[in-house]
Amino acid sequence: MRSVKPRALRRRRVLLVEDDAEIRDILVRLLAALGAQVVAAADGLEGLEHLARWHPDMVLCDLAMPIMGGLEFAHRMRQDPRYRNVLLIAVTGYNRQADLYDTWSTGFDGHLAKPIRMPALAALAQRLEGGRAARETP
Numbered sequence: 001m002r003s004v005k006p007r008a009l010r011r012r013r014v015l016l017v018e019d020d021a022e023i024r025d026i027l028v029r030l031l032a033a034l035g036a037q038v039v040a041a042a043d044g045l046e047g048l049e050h051l052a053r054w055h056p057d058m059v060l061c062d063l064a065m066p067i068m069g070g071l072e073f074a075h076r077m078r079q080d081p082r083y084r085n086v087l088l089i090a091v092t093g094y095n096r097q098a099d100l101y102d103t104w105s106t107g108f109d110g111h112l113a114k115p116i117r118m119p120a121l122a123a124l125a126q127r128l129e130g131g132r133a134a135r136e137t138p
Helices: 021-033 044-054 070-079 097-106 118-129
Strands: 013-017 037-041 058-061 087-092 110-113
Touching (some): 013 021, 013 044, 021 037, 037 044, 044 058, 044 070, 058 070, 070 087, 070 097, 087 097, 097 110, 110 118
Parallel strands (some): 013 037, 013 058, 058 087, 087 110
16 A cells, blocks of 8 residues: 555545543544644544534544544434545544444445555545545445
């Protein structure tokens, strides 16, 4: 797999939904370094508010969060046809086969296990650049 280019996500709008402040800060910096315009939310409810106002190209969403978790966020997001083509990626410490099935069946397009690896981020950038939000089976 090719390495991530410094501007791989140039001009792309990315919504990050992550409750852990340290992880959120690291991912915001990484995504910004890749050229993305990033807005961050600390839980799913705040994420839905940003989604409605900001209309991102891609959403990276943790699963286990207070107030509203990632699965509920994904369910609500996918009910709205305006976000049908937004790439939705689970970013989580949960990486069992059952977790992969849960994210896929709830409407996520992909599943990244923490800690995030650069090749996985590169693959996301390539999918986004190609304009594809085709669902992957686990």
